[in-house]
Amino acid sequence: MANIVVFGSQWGDEGKGKIVDMLAEKSSAIVRFQGGNNAGHTLVVNGEQCILHLIPSGVLHPGKKCLIGNGVVLDPIVFCEELDKLAEKGLDVSANRLMISKKTHVIMPYHCLVDSARESTKSDSKKIGTTGRGIGPCYEDKMHRCGIRAGDFANKELLLEKIEKALEEKNVLFKHLYGVEPVDAKAIYEQVLPYAERLVPYLGDVSSAIQKANEKGGQVLFEGAQGTHLDIDHGTYPFVTSSNTVTANAASGSGCSPRDLDRIIAIVKAYTTRVGGGPFPTELFDADGDYMQTKGGEFGATTGRKRRCGWLDMVVLRESVRLNGPTELAITKLDVLSGLKELKICTAYKYNGELVDYPPQEQNGMAYVEPVYETLPGWDEDITDAKSWDDLPLTARKYLERIQELSGVTVGIVSVGPDREQTF
Template identity: 35%
Template sequence: MAIVPFLLSPSFDPLIQHNSKMDILIGLQWGDEGKGKIIDLISREYDIIARFNGGANAGHSIYHNDKRITLKLLPSGIFYPHIKNIIGTGVVIDPVALQAEVEQLQDCLSDANLIHRILLSVKAHLVLPTYKYWDMYFEESPEYRTIGTTKNGIAPTYSNKILRQNVRVEDIFSKDFEAYVFQILNKQYAELQALGQDMPAVQELYDNFLEACNFLKKLQITDTEIFINEALSNNKKVLAEGAQATLLDIDQGSYPYVTSSNTIASAACVGLGVSPKLIDKIYGVTKAYCTRVGNGIFPTEITGSLADELREKGGEFGSNTKRPRRVGWLDLPALKYAAMLNGVTDLVLTKADILNGMSEVPICTAYEIDGETRTLIAPTFADNVPKPVWKFLEGWDAPLNKINQQTQVPKALKLFISFLEEELKIPVKYLSTGPQREELIILGN
């Protein structure tokens, strides 16, 4: 299949007709808030689910037919036959990883039509096979700062994108593509070998990459920004799905321990080619506590047996890497910062069920820094680590996965939710009551 130019309907005027607006769903912490489950559940209300940033370093875990499935590159609407799933321009695509993910999901779901629900942007950049080994080298070499990356080659891809030295999806149709890739791989392979990096044979990397690029040609490859804008003009419902989370944003997060792309809501406009005028709801997902993976600041982090218990109970291990996540209590100043950056209109609260049975639930409501108390602050403290100011709310003790309506929510949890709404001035729209896809309650204002 060649690139498919998107055929506009005769009535489409991109400067006038926009009958619908795009919603965005964003993680408000350091990731792993449960975005995949939420998108999977609410996506039935949408016609298009679109990824706008990141790459195969983002693992969204979803329970489907009692099976735990981790999506890395595919948007979370992939389980629904009526939904078009777009991998937008701002995403970096590892062809080998995408082929493996699609084929594994096809086998798991016994769904041969799944492949027809995927659209790739012609402008999305490709992750070359040597990039993973550059990631490993930078992460493991004593000459460079250790970040704690997933070593999926994401940073080298974005770096070469900015240097204007990378290849995009559209290039796989070029007659010079294979020769150009072979040249790049051999050059980088020699450089990595000289640095002492262990790798498979270059021919193996090259052959696997080309095979996967040929697989990409089976997908719909088009100008996804035009596709989305016409869909909006035709009153279609679009949800932009964020990867990673706000506090890992390359510009606004806890640099340098961040991801390599912009993760906040405004990045959806750039990564998908949609005007900011066409944004409606912005859903922000937060856990009832905090976690993060990798290095970097974490003022509310807890350690020891309590941390181990919370980690085990919450299943706090990386979807991709299986690394144990660092855990801590809810950080309200950082949450206010994230809500401000994203312009959140509706909150989604997850993992409240993990705190079930605690006599009291700690929340960091402010920081003490240099003798000052601050209730809103960017999560960059250099060497001056702040002292959390704590508030303890009454705990709840009820099997949340057994309830299915708002009136059944325990009183203490209702007070916890009301406290968040009052502090953030944002309503909690959804409450997750367990890991299964249907364990979710819609809350009133």
Template identity: 40%
Template sequence: MRADIVVGLQWGDEGKGKVVDYLASLYNAVVRFNGGPNAGHTVIANNTSFTFHHIPSGALRGTKLFIAPGMLVNPEILNEEILSLKQLVSSFYLKIDSRTSLITPADVVLDKKIEELKGASSIGTTLRGIGPAYSSKALRISPRVVDVLNESFDFSIYKKLYNVEFESELWLKNAKKTLKDYASDVREELLEILSKQGNVLFESAQGTLLDPIYGTYPYVTSSNTTASYAFVSSGIPYKYSGKVIGVLKAYSTRVGKGPMPTEMSEDLAMVIREGGKEYGATTGRARRIGWLDIPALKYATEINGTDEIFITKLDVLSGIKELKVAVSYNIDGKEVENFSPLENIESAKAVYQNLDPIPKLYASDISYIIKNGWRAAPVQMRKYVSFIEESLRTKISYASLGAERGMTVKVE
């Protein structure tokens, strides 16, 4: 009986959905514990592609699915997601904790207003109402699942404070219809699973470098993204803690504004962006592209207490004529080996180490590696992974060589 955690080690979009789907069959339950529908976790398996915004990415594996109360739910988007999922699977077990706060139309409007007021200093949110909804929760004025089901929520203070009008009665009616079959005490259900020697997998949204405390504030998300928050969010005692599985992409990406020391020239970024399909699953926005950032990854690995790593999109770097990794920064004329959001990270210039480029891999090459194991991978690719392992002092257990579930190989 243990609770393992999948967490992103960069600025999000590392491929956590694929990792959770790949591992989910080993667990009795998968739990989303932070963020909300700003997440877009895409799973591709058996000629089927599905992007999850609320629902945990273990849905196609038939495992039990839970949404912890540290997360946010938009009932309208959730309803669409449930209807879409029902077209793919005949049945699924989904429970949402009754303490979970909800995103209302007012939160979405307010999110847009705040970005507009910030003008040039806007941070580039997904405009899904995440920040305002978490703010409302902190102010103790947001509706929760239980409030909607009990028809006990009064929107009057909410509307006056935010000066936003919407059809609250209709919203409440539709929200109740969506939520009534899924409300539960998730903490109790998870404890029961663990008490019967079951295993639980927590699924994080966004990435460590977007954490509102430990990320590149103010260019961060609104909920905690690190592994330790899984226990706070779900109410599960820390004694059930298993291992932390960090997910990193073979290069860096970021959506929206904020420092990114390894950001590369647009010409090369375009090649990688197209090869890796680096466009947001939720917003469709083009992601910024950079080389792998070892100082930032050391920081994220340490904060999460990462036990092992799942590296994704290695195949995208194949055929690129140069391969570089940032090993330190130059900040104000001084070489700095550690990443810290408290430093003048926006002016940091990456100091690189060149590695041997990975030869171009075609579909037949990848199939050969998947069939014959990690030792069949090009030596340059294996050296790249070993360099990362040694730099982070953390074992890389799996490597993804494509978007499909099966395009994954154990690193041995």
């Protein structure tokens, strides 16, 4: 069976959770390979909404192994809260089916404090729109080689020692740069200890779990968070997340070989949205943008923040294709466009007097581009009951065909509503 990577091709919020949930049915294991609880996947099954932040979306399917890879940064408090909520729904969240890599770095309370203190000192124009959940500071500690890893939770003496070491420098910053009270290492230790004890049974070797699943002929599904243009290297820096969101990180973030990645699915919202700061060339400030925002229910699953909305940007998508090499596209929220008389697609940018097909590589270059549009006819029909290509209005099919032509990638999946069944 071919392994599958699912990635977001825009700025996140493309509907990855729903597609992962659908594909999980035929997978034996689902792996989350990067990001933290700054991402939220909203699933709707039989009309009931379920929002996940850390645990892979496949948890809604009984018997599926759900793995959290080493590329993730895990908030133990959020993880335990998520376990409890899923257990209340009657789902099996035991260590028999959930595993956390011992190499996964852990978000500590002082990471959240650094995040909020740092952002509060910036002017509005300098804010990057962080969720304040300690994601960036945790990744910083990982690179600084002073991070707490999930495996450390099994060794209490080592855990306290590493907390003390991590706070030596941070307490200087808290006191002298951010003007907040220093943090007591022992208090932090006591705060996280109950959660650490709950996490220990879930610790394991995710690399081996992936290998065993493949050896048994099972399909492994790799689930990313956020989107390509929030990638720390390839996104709209500095308005990005703190990890690599591109498909190449599916291997390094979970502990397997790139040769294990077979089918790569780009999740593409039928229009474009973005949360937080940063350039957004096709952003709309008119009735069409309001229509998408309202009809699409465009609010962040994690933050509740209103999402900025705009026309589909093929320059952004073209770059995602180049960086990720998708074998197919999954178009989501196509139903949201029903009722718009005309649809626009950004096919190129004008930048420094030239026509460009890919985003400028200079920092903040996308803030100075002018989108070049082509216009297509819309449709009025309600498509939420569509079960196949032939059920779509001709103009909807033409819209999808144009996306295929401009991206060079086949549309393999279409979603026409939030429920699991509204996909073909």
